[in-house]
Amino acid sequence: MFTGMALAIVGGFFSYVFRMQMAFPGMNVPGWGLVTPADYNMLVTNHGAIMIFWVAMPVLIAAFGNYLIPLMIGADDMVFPKINRLSYQIFLLSAVVLFVSFFVDGGGSAGAWTMYPPLMSKDEYSLTGTGSSVFLVAIALEFVAFLLGGINFVTTAMNARAPGMRYQDIPIVVWMIVIATVVFMASVGPLVAGAIMMLFDQQLGTAFFDPNRGGDPILWQHLFWFFGHPEVYVVLLPATGITAEIITVFSRKKLFAYMTVVNTAIATGILSFLVWAHHQFVAGIDPRMANIFTVTTLIISIPVAEMMFVYIATLYGGSITLATPMLWALGFIFTFLIGGVTGIFLGASGADIYLHDTYFVLAHFHYTFFPIAIIGAFAGITFWFPKMFGRHMNETLGKIHFWGTFFGFNELFIPLFITGVLGDHRRIFDYSNFPELTTPMMDGMRQFATISLIVMLGFQLVFLYNFLTSLVWGRKAEKNPWLANTLEWTTDSPPPHGNWPELPTVYRGPYEYSVPDRKDDFWPQNVPS
Amino acid sequence: MPTGRLAVWWIIASEIVIFGGLLASYVMYRLAHDAFAEQAAHTNTWIGAFNTFVLLTSSLSAVLAHQAADAGDGPKAARLLQYTMGGGLIFITVKAFEWTSEIQHGFTIASNTFWSFYYTAAGIHAAHVIAGVVIMGFVANTARRNLELQRVELIGLYWHFVDIVWIFLFPLLYIAK
Ligand code: HEM
Ligand SMILES: [Cu+2]
Numbered sequence: 001m002f003t004g005m006a007l008a009i010v011g012g013f014f015s016y017v018f019r020m021q022m023a024f025p026g027m028n029v030p031g032w033g034l035v036t037p038a039d040y041n042m043l044v045t046n047h048g049a050i051m052i053f054w055v056a057m058p059v060l061i062a063a064f065g066n067y068l069i070p071l072m073i074g075a076d077d078m079v080f081p082k083i084n085r086l087s088y089q090i091f092l093l094s095a096v097v098l099f100v101s102f103f104v105d106g107g108g109s110a111g112a113w114t115m116y117p118p119l120m121s122k123d124e125y126s127l128t129g130t131g132s133s134v135f136l137v138a139i140a141l142e143f144v145a146f147l148l149g150g151i152n153f154v155t156t157a158m159n160a161r162a163p164g165m166r167y168q169d170i171p172i173v174v175w176m177i178v179i180a181t182v183v184f185m186a187s188v189g190p191l192v193a194g195a196i197m198m199l200f201d202q203q204l205g206t207a208f209f210d211p212n213r214g215g216d217p218i219l220w221q222h223l224f225w226f227f228g229h230p231e232v233y234v235v236l237l238p239a240t241g242i243t244a245e246i247i248t249v250f251s252r253k254k255l256f257a258y259m260t261v262v263n264t265a266i267a268t269g270i271l272s273f274l275v276w277a278h279h280q281f282v283a284g285i286d287p288r289m290a291n292i293f294t295v296t297t298l299i300i301s302i303p304v305a306e307m308m309f310v311y312i313a314t315l316y317g318g319s320i321t322l323a324t325p326m327l328w329a330l331g332f333i334f335t336f337l338i339g340g341v342t343g344i345f346l347g348a349s350g351a352d353i354y355l356h357d358t359y360f361v362l363a364h365f366h367y368t369f370f371p372i373a374i375i376g377a378f379a380g381i382t383f384w385f386p387k388m389f390g391r392h393m394n395e396t397l398g399k400i401h402f403w404g405t406f407f408g409f410n411e412l413f414i415p416l417f418i419t420g421v422l423g424d425h426r427r428i429f430d431y432s433n434f435p436e437l438t439t440p441m442m443d444g445m446r447q448f449a450t451i452s453l454i455v456m457l458g459f460q461l462v463f464l465y466n467f468l469t470s471l472v473w474g475r476k477a478e479k480n481p482w483l484a485n486t487l488e489w490t491t492d493s494p495p496p497h498g499n500w501p502e503l504p505t506v507y508r509g510p511y512e513y514s515v516p517d518r519k520d521d522f523w524p525q526n527v528p529s
Numbered sequence: 530m531p532t533g534r535l536a537v538w539w540i541i542a543s544e545i546v547i548f549g550g551l552l553a554s555y556v557m558y559r560l561a562h563d564a565f566a567e568q569a570a571h572t573n574t575w576i577g578a579f580n581t582f583v584l585l586t587s588s589l590s591a592v593l594a595h596q597a598a599d600a601g602d603g604p605k606a607a608r609l610l611q612y613t614m615g616g617g618l619i620f621i622t623v624k625a626f627e628w629t630s631e632i633q634h635g636f637t638i639a640s641n642t643f644w645s646f647y648y649t650a651a652g653i654h655a656a657h658v659i660a661g662v663v664i665m666g667f668v669a670n671t672a673r674r675n676l677e678l679q680r681v682e683l684i685g686l687y688w689h690f691v692d693i694v695w696i697f698l699f700p701l702l703y704i705a706k
Contacts, residue, residue, distance in 0.1 A: 079532050151539040159532045185539070189546025193554070200649060205639035208554075214562060214642040219554055226550070 001063035001381075004055050007095060011050040012457055018043045023450035025430040037429045041110035042131075044427065046102075048113030049135075052235070053142050054095060056373035060238040061184075062091070062146070064380055065153050065177045067388065071488035072171045074162025074506060074526075076498045080152050087149035094141035101134035109135035112427065114224055117209035117217045121201045136199045143188055143195075150181040162487065162526075164506035168259055169525065171486045171510045175262045176241030180234045183269040187230035194223035218283055225276035232368065233272040237265055239376025240307055243329045246383050247311050248511050249484045250326035251318025252521050255511040256310050268303045275300055281349045282356045290349040297347035304340055308333055319514075323482075324398035328379035331406050332371045339367030342417070357427070360420030363413045370409055378405075378463070385467075386481045390493040391474030397466040401459055408456025415445035483522045486510045490526050537683045541690045544657075548694050551653070555646045555701060568643035569705065571636060576627045577703040580620050581695065587616025588692045591685040594672075598682065603675035610669040610681065613688060617662040624655055647702055654698055657691045 013031070020027065021035040028034055035043070066084065070077055078084050102108040106129035111120030120132055157170070157178045197208040198220065207213035209220050248255040255261070277285060277293040311333055320326070342364040346352045355361060378401075385393050416424075419442055424431070431437045431446070480489040491500050504526040512523040530538075559565045594609035628648075638648040661684070668680045 080536065147540075147543050151536050151543070154539055155532055155536045159530075159535060185543040186546055189543065189548070190550025190553070192547045193550035196653065197551075197554075197645075197649060200638065200645065206645035206649065207639070207642045208645055214558075214564070215645075216558070219557070223550060223554065 001059055001067075003092060003095065004059035004063060004377075007050055007054040007058075011047050011055055012460070014043045014047040014050070016453060016457060018047070019450040019453050021429070022431075023447040025432050038107065038110060040429045041112075041427075042102075042108040045110050045112050046098075046108055049109075049139070050098070051369070051373060052113065052231070053139065054098065056235040056369070056377075057142075057146065058091060059377045060235055060242075060373065060380075061153075061177060061180060062087075062149055064173070064238060064242070064384075065149070065181070067384070068488065069153060069156055069174055069177065070160070071387075071491070071495060071499055072174050072486050073157060073160060073165060074487045074500075074504045075156065075160035076500070076503065078152050079156045079160050083148055083152050087145045087152070090141055090148065091145035094138045094145060097134060097138040097141060101131045101138060104130040104134055106131050114228065115198065115220070116224075117198065117201070117220050121198055121209050133199055133202050136195050136202075140192065140195050140199075143192055147185060147188070150185050153181045154178055154185075162504050162506050165525075169506055169509050172244045172255065172258060172261060173238065173241030176237040176244075176265055179262075179265050179269050180237040183230050183237075183272065184234045187227045187234075187273065189227075190223045191227035194220055218280070221280050221283060222276065225279045226273070229276040229279070230269070230272040232365075233268055235372050236304075236368070237269070239332065239372040239379075240265075242376050242380040242383070243332045244311060244314075245484075245486070246325045246329040246379055247314050248513060249383075249482050250321045250323060250329070251315050252513045253314055253318040254513055256313040258509070258511055261307055261310050264303045264306055268300065268307075271296065271300045271303070275347075278347055278349070278352070281352045287349075294347060294349045298344065301340060301344055301347065308337055308340070324393070324395055324402060325379055325383035327399065327402045328375050328382060331402065332375045332379060335367055335375065335406075335409070336371040339364060339369075339371065342367060355420065357425060358420040359416040359424040359426065362426055363416040363420060366413050366416075370413075374405070374409075378402075381467075383482070384488075385470070386477030387488055387493050387495070389471055389474070390477050391470055392477050392481065393470040393474060394466050397462055401462040401466065404459030404462065405456055408452050408459060411452035412449050412456060415449045419445050480524075483520075485512060485522050485524050487525055490524055531679070533679055533683050534686070537686050541686065544690065548650075548653075548697070551646075551650055552697060552701065555650065558642055558646070559701075559705070562642070564641075565643045566705075568636075568641065569702065571631070571634070572647070572703045573627060573631075574703045576623060577699050580623050581699050583616050583619050583623070584692050584695050587613040587620075588689055590616070591688045595682045595685045598672060598678040601675070601678070603672045603678055606678065606681045607669040607673035610665050610672065610684070614662045614665050614669070617658050617665075620658055621655060621662075624651070650698055651702065654691070654694055657694070661688055661691055 017029050017032045017035060018040055020029040020032075021040055026034075032039075066078065069075075109115075109120070109132040111117075111132055115136075157174060161170070197206065200206040201208050201210065201215075207215045209215045209217045211217060244255055244261065274296045275293060277289060278297045281290055281293075342360070346355060346361060346364060382393060382398055385391075422442060423437055424442070424446075428434075431442075477493045479491070479493055481493075482489070487504055487506070488495070490504055506525045507528055508523065508525055510525055514521045515523055590609045590612040594606045594613065597603075597606040597609060636644050638645055665684050665688070668677075668684045671677045672681050
C-alpha cells in the first residue's frame with residue numbers, strides 16, 4: 001500500500017506537469033521546466049500506466065486483498081505466504097524497472113498507455129528507443145507479480161475459510177476481489193503474448209505488427225483491449241465491494257440483494273470479455289462487427305447500473321451516519337454514475353465515431369477510474385485504518401480532504417467533457433496551433449481545469465498529514481469501532497500475528513444489521529445465535 | 530481439492546490464456562495469408578514428430594512417477610522423474626539442432642511473420658520445458674528422501690500441460706501447410 005501511495009505521488013506529479021502545459025502552453029512549469037513535445041508524450045504515457053498498473057491494481061487488489069481476505073474469511077494467513085512475498089518483491093522490481101526506463105537512452109516510453117504500434121514498436125515514430133523496451137519489461141514483471149498473487153488470493157478464498165463459512169457468508173468485498181482476480185487471470189494472457197511480440201518487434205526485428213512485412217498493427221489493439229476492457233472491471237469490482245461494505249455499515253441496513261450483486265459481478269466479469277472492440281470503432285472494423293459490439297457494450301451497462309441501484313436501495317430508509325468513509329462511498333456512487341452514463345454515449349458506435357479520442361472520452365474514463373482508483377482507495381483506507389493501525393484518523397481533516405478532492409475532481413473534468421464535445425482532441429501538445437480551438441472560452445476552461453487539478457492535488461497534503469499524524473497520535477481504536485459484523489472486527493486492532501488466538505467459527509451471513517427483536521443493531525458473524 | 534493442486538490448476542489456467550492469445554493471433558494470420566503455407570513447408574515435420582514422441586513418452590514416466598509417489602515409494606518416483614527430465618533435455622537438444630540448421634538456411638526470427646511466430650511460440654514453449662526440467666530436479670531431489678511426495682503429482686500436472694501445448698503447436702507450425 002505504501003508503495004502504491006508513493007507511485008500515486010509520481011503519477012499525480014506527472015499529471016500536474018502536463019496539465020500546466022495544456023493550460024499555459026510553452027510556460028516553464030515549476031518543478032519541471034519547459035515541457036517539450038517528447039516530454040509531454042512521455043508524461044501522459046507514464047501517468048496512465050502508473051495510475052492503472054502501479055496504483056489502482058496494487059492498492060485495490062493486492063494491498064486490500066492481502067489484508068482483507070484472510071481477516072474477513074477467518075484464516076490465520078494466506079495459504080502461500082512465501083508466494084505472497086515473492087509477488088510483492090517482483091512488483092517492487094517492476095516499479096524499479098519502470099523508473100530505469102525514464103533514464104535510459106531516449107527517455108521513458110512515449111507510446112501512450114495503450115502502447116499502440118507503430119508508435120510503440122518503431123523508434124522513428126515515438127522518438128524513444130530503449131525506454132519503450134524497458135517499459136514493456138516493467139509491465140511484464142508487474143503482470144507476473146499479479147498472476148502469482150492472484151493464484152494465492154483465489155486459492156485462499158476457496159480453501160482457507162473459517163469453520164462454518166459458506167460461500168454465501170463471504171463478505172462482498174472478498175467476493176469482488178476474487179472475481180476481479182479471476183477476470184484478470186483470464187484476460188491478461190493475450191496481452192502478455194502481445195507484449196512479448198512487441199518486445200521482439202522492437203529488439204529482434206520480428207514482423208508481428210509491421211504491415212510492410214505481413215504484420216498488422218490492429219492485432220495489437222485486439223490483444224490490448226481484450227485485456228484492457230476487462231481490466232477496467234478488474235479495478236472496478238474491488239472498489240464497488242469496498243463501497244458496499246461501507247454503505248451497509250453506515251446505514252445499519254442489510255445489504256440489499258447481496259447474492260444478486262455477487263452474481264451480477266460474475267456476469268459483468270464474463271460480459272467484459274465481449275466488448276473490447278468498442279475501442280476500435282474508428283479503426284476500420286466491419287460495420288456489422290461494430291453493431292454487435294455496440295449491443296454488447298450497452299448490455300454491460302445494465303449490470304453496472306444495477307449494482308449502483310442496489311446500493312441506493314440499501315441506503316433507502318437506513319439510519320445513515322456521514323462519517324468520512326461513508327462520504328467517500330457516496331462520492332463513489334455519484335461520480336461513477338456520471339462515468340457510466342457517459343459510457344453509454346460512447347458505446348453507440350455512431351456517437352463514438354465523433355467523440356473518439358476527444359477529451360470527452362478522457363473525461364468519461366476519468367469519471368469511472370477516479371471513483372474506482374482514488375475514491376475507492378480512500379474509502380477503504382479511512383474505513384479500515386483503525387483496524388490496520390489501531391488508531392483513528394482525524395474526522396475533521398478527513399472531511400476537509402473529502403470535500404476538497406470531490407469538488408476539485410468535478411471541476412477538473414466537467415469542463416473537459418465540454419471541450420471534448422467542442423473538438424479538443426486527445427494527445428495534442430499545444431492547442432495554440434489550432435485557432436478554432438483557442439477561443440477565450442476554451443482556453444478559459446482548460447485553465448480552469450488545470451487550476452482545479454492543482455487545488456485537488458493540494459488537498460492531498462491534508463490527507464498525507466492526517467494519515468501520518470494519526471499513525472502516531474491518533475485516538476486509540478477499539479476492536480470494533482464501527483460496530484460492524486464481519487470477522488476482521490472481532491480481533492484486536494491491529495490484528496496480532498496469526499490474526500486470532502483461535503480461529504473464529506461463523507454462524508451467519510455478513511450483513512445482519514438492525515435485525516428485529518435484537519438488542520444490538522448488529523450481529524457479528526461469529527456470535528452464536 | 531488440496532490447496533497445492535488447486536494452485537497448480539490456477540497457474541495452468543493463466544498459462545492457457547497466454548498461449549491462447551499467441552495461437553489465436555497465429556491462426557488469424559494464417560487464415561489471412563496463404564503465404565504461411567509456403568513458409569511452413571520449410572519446417573522439418575520429421576524432427577517435429579520425433580520431438581512429439583519424446584515429449585509424450587516423458588509424460589508417461591511422469592504419470593508413473595505419480596503412481597510411485599502415491600504408493601509412497603519416493604526413490605522410485607525420483608528415478609522416473611529423472612527419465613522425464615531426460616526426455617525434456619532430448620527435446621531441447623533436438624530443438625537446438627533444428628533451429629541451428631534453419632537459421633543456417635536463412636530462416637530467422639526476422640524473416641517474416643510466419644517465422645516470427647514459429648520462433649516465438651516454440652521459444653516460449655521451450656522456455657517452459659526448461660523451467661519444468663529445473664523444477665523437476667528439485668522435486669526429484671526431495672522425493673528421493675521420501676519428502677514432499679505430493680509435489681510429484683503437481684509437477685506432473687505442469688508437465689502434461691507443457692506437453693499439451695506442444696500437441697497444439699506441432700500441427701499448427703509443422704503440419705498445416
Ligand atoms: C457503463 C458502462 C461503460 C460503457 C458503455 C463504456 C464505454 C466506453 C467506450 C465505448 C469507450 C471507447 C471510447 C473511444 O475511445 O472512442 C470507452 C473508453 C474508456 N472507458 Fe469506458 N465504458 C463504461 C464503463 C467504464 C468503466 C467502468 C471504466 C473503468 C473502470 C471505463 C474506462 C474506460 C477507459 C480507460 C477508456 C479509454 C481508454 C483509452 O482510449 O485510453 N469505462 N468506454
Ligand atoms: Cu472498453
